[in-house]
Amino acid sequence: MIQFSQLNQKYGGTQILWNLDLEIKEGEVTCIMGRNGVGKTTLLRCLMGLLSIHSGDIILNGQSLVSLSAEARAPLGVGYVPQGRDIFPMLTVEENLRIGLPIRKDKSKCIPEKIYDLFPVLKEMLNRLGGDLSGGQQQQLAIARALVIEPRVLILDEPNEGIQPNIVRQIGDVILKLNRDENLTVILVEQKLGFARRVGQSFRLMEKGRIVASSAMDQLNDALIKQYLAV
Ligand SMILES: Nc1ncnc2c1ncn2[C@@H]1O[C@H](COP(=O)(O)OP(=O)(O)OP(=O)(O)O)[C@@H](O)[C@H]1O
Secondary structure (H helix, E strand, O other): OEEEEEEEEEEOOEEEEEEEEEEEOOOOEEEEEOOOOOOHHHHHHHHHOOOOOOEEEEEEOOEEOOOOOHHHHHHHOEEEEOOOOOOOOOOEHHHHHHOOHHHOOOOOOOOOHHHHHHOHHHHHOOOOEHHHOOHHHHHHHHHHHHHHOOOOEEEEEOOOOOOOHHHHHHHHHHHHHHHHHHOOEEEEEOOOHHHHHHHOOEEEEEEOOEEEEEEEHHHOOHHHHHHHOOO
């Protein structure tokens, strides 16, 4: 579904991604894992068009994305929940959610009821400012906002950072439900091993801007954890 080929990315003179090859399979929850600073967020930002790449290609369902602007990528069915959530604190919950409506294929003017079924807490807080929500509620809002566009692939960058356990569980339930019921493809950058094992079907381990191991989640063994994840 998504293929990264020989991707190279640099911040100024500092190269972060090195000839990176990666395949994301349709209908799978793929966890991208690795220690801090190995380039996980950089990879996602390249996919979303928020960073330009030096060379290589990113192909979504047969279409190369690299010449497309960030604005042109979301309508292809890519929903993005960035690290740190990036909700609009001075807009209400409803206004945050409505941002995605123009991108929907059906051009609906209403937020689908499904969003509130997945995140009931948001329905109770529609008129509250985004900045007044708790961290966990903001994360749920960020995921809901990405789902409003009806993505075929949902990209989540460390959705559980700083979030209390009961909300982490709810976020996991939502990912599992959407994957099971709608065959949603999910790319999840995740540091928490337990969460990755619970929701992920496969993993990709990164080190120094390269993919160093890829397999089914049940193959993520102690040796790999020690080599590429333990701090
Ligand atoms: N805007 C920037 N300018 C220069 N270097 C940057 C910039 N953003 C990130 N980097 C560097 O690129 C490298 C990869 O960062 P990135 O955020 O992609 O890693 P990560 O694997 O997502 O880490 P973390 O788990 O801490 O979020 C790091 O060395 C970081 O310092």
